[in-house]
Amino acid sequence: MTTETAPPLWTGEDARAATGAIPHGTPPARITGVSIDTRTLEPGDLFVAIVGETNDGHDYVAQAFAKGAAAALVAHDRAETLAGHGPLLAVEDTLRGLERLGRAARARTRAKIVAITGSVGKTGSKEALRLALSRSGRAHAAAASYNNHWGVPLTLARMPADTEFGIFEIGMNHAGEIAPLSRMVRPHVAIVTTVEAVHIENFRDIRGIADAKGEIFLGLEPGGVAVINRDNPFCERLTMLASASDAGRILTFGEDERADVRAVTIVTKPDLSIVDARVLGERLAYRIGMAGRHIALNSLALVAAAKALGVDVALSALALGDVDPPAGRGARKDLAVPGGTITLVDESYNANPASVRAALETLGQMELPWRGRRIAVLGDMLELGPDGPRQHREIAGVALSAGIDLVFTAGPLMKGLHGALPPERRGGWAETSDALAPTVLGALRPGDIVMIKGSRGVRTERIVKAIEERYSEAAAKTATPPAAAQAAGRG
Structure with a gap:
């Protein structure tokens, strides 16, 4: 079916009715x-002029129409001045209008x-589950980490x-943020991958984080399934929260x-x-196209979700072998440097003590080429509250063990970790990522594996970009590094 003959995502009248515009x-x-960003807008999109903390989407309506937007959702008080650019749908509040459009999409789908x-593990799990469920039907998920109020x-x-399967990632920084989003999504299956001391400065203690994550069960459709990490210390607390919801069943996953x-x-x-697993007593063996014990453990939640949805679990698990690490979350590149190659592991999207431990452990398991070194480049882990300095220092033990x-x-x-x-393990410290980048670049040599x-x-992705701009991925594909030749000679 061509783009011209395929049914539209929305008609203008349907969008008007859904938003009350x-x-x-x-x-x-x-x-x-549907787009909220003219940088990624495609011809035929509805542009939603969201008013953010630093940018007002109404300032980009003309640009949206110049790029081929079909219409724009704007605020009533801006409609008159923008009317000359193209068809408008005017609402009291554009974010509320987007929410109404989202609820209408949820209401019409089966x-x-x-x-x-x-x-x-939210985003990686979302991507892996999208791939797994796509083997059984048309699957839809966000293109990026779109897990907040917009x-x-x-x-x-x-x-x-x-759509036959919809997969939604829901995040939070404070209590009370997940519940309204889950009620909007109305899931048949709700997964909590784990509970760790992330955003802890916004909570009295980690139990508050567990309760905030448990809000996801409040949106469950009646009879839905809650999927909970059995290995996590807050399993019982989450189970209690799920039992108080409309969940009809609770499935647990882990090594327990x-x-x-x-x-x-x-x-x-x-x-x-x-992974060699038992799914409700039945054996299931599968592989995942990503390294890391934490990745393997999260995959169990996806298998549980497939089981809860009634799809072919073996087929879904087979698809996990095709998972690729997303950019910023473990994506790897071989880059040419003078005399050989280096491997760049991009984990720059975000960091907290749990994810840094997992990344260091995975780096420690990677096989080194001849004379190569395992190098970690770490930026501050934010929102840890008063305990932050101690948690940074404790990463030293993880790095040494790995x-x-x-x-x-x-x-x-x-600086405390440094x-x-x-x-002999201190590679260098700087106040910012931009200031550290030249030091990292100057230290790299053939055979190194560098994880960022x-x-x-903290914008550690700027260090990733600096390395990628200095060294060529294309050249790495044709280069024959001494390390590779040396390894081949060892049999």
Whole structure:
């Protein structure tokens, strides 16, 4: 079916009715997408002029129409001045309008819906589950980590009417943020990957984080399934919260012998993981196209979700072998440097103590080329509250246990980790990622594996970009590094 003959995502009249908008100009016959960002807007999209903390989408309406927007959702008080650019749908509040459009998309679909939250692993699990369920039907999920108050309704609004499986990631920084989003999504399956001390400065203690994550069960459709990490210390607390919801069933996952979906054996290799599991007593063996014990454990939740949805579990698990790490969350590149290659592991999207531990452990398991070194570049882990300095210092022990050769650090909090490391493991410290980048670049040599991770506010992705701009991925594909030749000669 061609794009021209495929049914539209929305008609202009459907979008008007869903949002309760007053039209200015004739609503378009076809809307093929929904966008809140002119940088990624495609022709035929409905542009929603969201008013953010630093930008007002109304300032970009003209640009949206210049790029081919079919219509724009704008505020009543801006409609008159913007009417000359193209068809408008005017509402009292554009974010509320986007929410109404999202709810209308949820109301019209027959799709089975899964919602995922957790302190670690939300986005990777969302992507893996989208891939797994796509083997059984048309699956829809956000293109990125759209897990907040605008990302969730945007993902809903983009969901085609004929979707068979919808997968939604829901995040939070404070208590009370997940419940309204889960009620908007109305999942048939709700997953909590784990509970860790993430955003702890916004809570009295970690129990508050568990309660906030448990809000996801409040949106469950009657008779829905709650999926909970049996290995997590807050399993019983989450089970209590799920039992108080409309959940009709609770499935647990983990290595604990009492788990409904249990990992009997996990084998981690440099670029993949192998799991031998028991799913409600039945054996299931599969591989995952990503390395890391934490990845393997999260995959059990996805298997549980597939079981809860009634799809072919073996087929879903087979798809996990095709999972690729997303950018910023473990994506790897081989880059050419003078005399050979290096491997860049991009974990720069975000960081907290749990995810940094997992990243360091995974780096420690990667097979080194001849004379190579394992190098970690770490930025501050934010929102940890008064306990932050101690948690940064304690990463030193994790790095040493994982066999990391050099640790470079950026940010005031990471200065504590720098001081806690033995002198021979200190790669260098700087106040910012930009200031640290030249030091990292100057230290790299053939055979190194360098992993970069930090909280969003520290912008460690700038170090990733600096390395990628200095060294060529294309050249790495044709290069024959001495390390590779040396390894080949050892048999």
